[in-house]
Each structure stands twice: as C-alpha cells, then as structure tokens.
Amino acid sequence: MKAVLCTQYGPLDALALADVPEPAAGPGEAVVAVKAVGLNFFDTLLVAGQYQVKPELPFSPGAEFAGVVESVAAGVTAVKPGDRVMGYANYGAARERIAVSADTLIPMPAGLDFDRAAGLLVTYGTSYYALKDRAGLQPGETLAVLGAAGGVGLAAVELGKLMGARVIACASSDDKLAFARRHGADETVNYTNANLRDALRARTQGRGVDVVFDPVGGSFTEAAVRALNWGGRLLVVGFAAGEIPRLPLNLTLLKSCDVRGVFWGAWTRREPSAHRANTQALAAWCAQGRLSVHVHAALPLAEAVRALHLLADRQAMGKVVLRP
Secondary structure, eight states: OEEEEBOSSSOGGGOEEEEOOOOOOOTTEEEEEEEEEEEOHHHHHHHHTOSSOOOOSSBOOOOEEEEEEEEEOTTOOSOOTTOEEEEEOSSOOSBSEEEEEGGGOEEOOTTOOHHHHHTTHHHHHHHHIIIIIISOOOTTOEEEEESTTSHHHHHHHHHHHHTTOEEEEEESSHHHHHHHHHTTOSEEEETTSSOHHHHHHHTTTTSOEEEEEESOOTTHHHHHHHTEEEEEEEEEOOOTTSOOOOOOTHHHHHHTOEEEEOOHHHHHHHOHHHHHHHHHHHHHHHHTTSSOOOEEEEEEGGGHHHHHHHHHTTOOSSEEEEEO
16 A cells, blocks of 8 residues: 655655555554545644654555445454544654554544544644643634634634634734635734734723734744733644744743643543544534634645645645545
8 A cells, every 4th residue: 555654754755655454453452544635834844753653664644534444353343334533643644544452443424524523633633732731712802813814723713713713813924814714713813923912902992802823933922921911821732933932931920820731642641531522523513514624635645745734834724634
C-alpha cells in the first residue's frame, strides 16, 4: 500500500510517497481503510523535528483520519467491518490503511462526510476543549481569537458563537478577516496594521476581553494579555509565529487573570471518556450544519508536500485534507 513517509527530519520537500507493508490488526486493534486525512500545522513541525514529540523514523504525518473499518482483531466489539469511523493517531495516518486501537475510534453520524470528519478531531477538538474545559467560556462573554482564519482559529470562532460569546476575530489580512466574518465573527482586528491591545480594548469600550484564544504566540501574546479584562483567561494553544513568548507576570497579578495551557493531545489520553463525549457533540453539530469544518483544499496522497506547504506558508483558510 502507499504511504507518505518522512525518512529524515528536515524540509517538507524530502517527504516521499512509498510502498509499505499492509497493516494487520494486533490485540485490541482495527484496520481502517483511510478515506481522508486531516493535516495540521504541527505536522510541519513533526517533519522538521521541531515538535515536542519526535516519532521514530520513518513515519507518516497526519494525526486525524476518517475511513471504513476493514478488519478487527479477535475479541474486538467496539467496531466492526464496514463501520464509518474517525480517529486520532498522534501521527501516521497519511497512508491508505492504518491499524489503531479500536477503542479510540468514534462512529461517524449520518450526514457527515469523510473530508469534514477527518478535519474535525484536532482543530475543533482542541478549540472545544480550550473554550469549554479550560476557559469555561460563558454566554455573553467576549472572546478574541488570534489566527482566526486558520484551522483551530476558525473552529474557535464558530464554537465561540455556538457557545453564546461575542467573538472578535484577529488575523493578518483583510481577506482572512472577511472569511472569519462569514463564519460568525462579530468584530475583527487586522494585527498587521493595528495595535492588538488598543484595538481589542477599543472594541470592548475599554473593558477588555474575557478570553483570548492564542495559537499564534510571538509578540501578540503579551499584547493580548494586556487587553484582558479583570479575571480574564489567556488560552495558550500554540506558537505558529515561531517564537515562544515570555510574559511579565506582573500583568497576571494586576488583572487577576489566568494563563491556561491547552494540550489537547495529552488530555485525550488522560481523559478518554471526556474526549469521546466532546467529539460526539462536535460530530453531531457538524452533521446538523451548525459547524462548517471548512475544507480549504482536498488533495491526493501524492500531493502531500504541496498540502503541507499550504499550512507552513499560512495560505490555508480552514482545513487541508489528503484523500488516499
């Protein structure tokens, strides 16, 4: 079968499409014929060897997938051949078939297609965990979303609206902000030509925002903290800007505000039942049309390098998907 392989840490262009052995279901496992693979920004870091997890070489990128169960190991009852499922594998999904623990697979509801199912788990899963379980976002609160046109950013915009918040989308271009508005943002800030702190305070009549969803990092993080309301919460989601910020902690004291980490992948392993419940809710909302899971591009496995460059070069608005 075909798989996208990283054989050495380095540039994306070194990835290759190769033949690998067919997987077999080990104890407790199922083999899934992969119909779609959701790619994420952290896949580019994995390939470069710059992520907090370094897979043993060679490996395939791709953490989230959707497909059809082909076979199961003896004694497996969680799924059966023919089931439409979606799953999270940390990495390794950019291939035609994958063997995974059957207990981690989640049934796809009717009305949900493979592309959107594959793009749902990481971005919407991360954003929902961040807003619901870490921030405790409440109806009527103000939410500022940095990187609002990217995968997790767009998910945070849509989920924030669904949860009853007033959403301020922040991004680096007017095109991206218009895209975020079409997906529910109430206000926008272009942080390439405006001071983020001042703009957020102006859009809240000087009060400040209640929650900041930050997958960007860099210089924007401190500006976002300075724009928080009393008792506000900063959600540390990632560092797409490439720089891990250092915050003056007197800001947290003066505002009595919180800085809360969001490590969705570790949480899914520590609290699998809560993860399953969140994912089932997200899948149902998506099937009902309440969440878009907008797919920017869906490309074949052979174009994995191009697909990942869309993410690395900040060209994607929404999800990038591979179709084995």
